[in-house]
Amino acid sequence: MGRITDEDGISLPTVMVMNISANTKTYTLNDGTFSIDAFPEDELRFIRPGFERSSIKASYGIDKYLNIKLTRVAEEIEEVEVAKITGDITKDSRAVAKVDKGKIVEDAVGLPQPVGKMRERPAEVKEVLLPIILGQLNVQGLYDLVSGDARRMKRQYKYDDLQEDISWIRSRVEDEYFTKEGIPQERISEFIEFSFVNKPQVRTFxxxxxxTGALSRMEEAFPIFAERIKASKSQK
Known part of the structure; x- marks a missing residue:
């Protein structure tokens, strides 16, 4: 058991707590507390949008209460361009009203901006085989491919990204938004993942x-998922 706070000691709800070794997860409550089953050698990871990820060995929490602090990710403030004022009301109003049309389309469509993550890049087959053909040997890359580490790494990264995207929505939307549409509370994360697959634009947003864009597309998946729930209950 433990509690997660920010640098100022403020409790952080909806932090995803993952047992990487057992492939299980839970979320912190409103007071930042959590509980998750783990063996001493398991790795626990803590993920919340806007904060740096943190990991510890479960052995650190044996016979004691864990107090985890997450650090906020520094965000750059966008540069604001101030229009020149001429004194002519007609000209000045037009200048202030000018909007980047490309930005409007980008915001409407929800094009994702490139975000860099500090990750070890999995070895690719061509990056390993080509040096061998040229008489060179990438020992680490060859080991990663043969042992399956590269494949496992890709799966883990894909899983991490999925959980982070699900957590991003859950940390911003109350459960009632989903339950009033017939989604059981314990299946909200499952529904969000379903919406990513059924309505790919949801994840793009x-x-x-x-x-706003994500929720507008997600609403289209409510009736489909609700029908699946009804169908599964009728088969029991």
Whole structure:
């Protein structure tokens, strides 16, 4: 058991707590507390949008209460361009009203901006085989491919990204938004993942940090998922 706070000691709800070894997860409550089953050698990871990821060995929490602090990710403030004022009301109003049409389209579509993550890049087959043909040997890359580490790494990164996108929505939307549409509380994360697959634009908007766009597309998946729930209950 433990509690997660920010640098100022403020409790952080909806932090995703993952047991990487057991492939299980839970979320912190409103007071930042959490509980998750783990063996001493398991790795626990803590993920919340806007904060740096943190990991510890479960052995650090044996026979004691864990107090985890997450650090906020520094965000750059966009540069604001101030229009020149001439004194002519007609000209000045037009200048202030000018809008980048490309930006409007980008915001409407929700194009994701490139975001860099500090990750070890999995070895690719061509990057390993080509040096061998040229008489060179990438020992680490060859080991990663043969042992399956590269494949596992890709799967883990894909899983991490999925959980982070799901957590991004859950940290911003109350459960009632989903439950009033017939989605059981314990299946909300499952529904969000379903919407990513059924309505791919939902995830595109999530990665663009466009919540309004994501929810507008997600609503189209409500009746489809609700029908699946009904069908599964009728088969029991």
């Amino acid at each position: 999530v990665r663009a940090k466009n919540l």
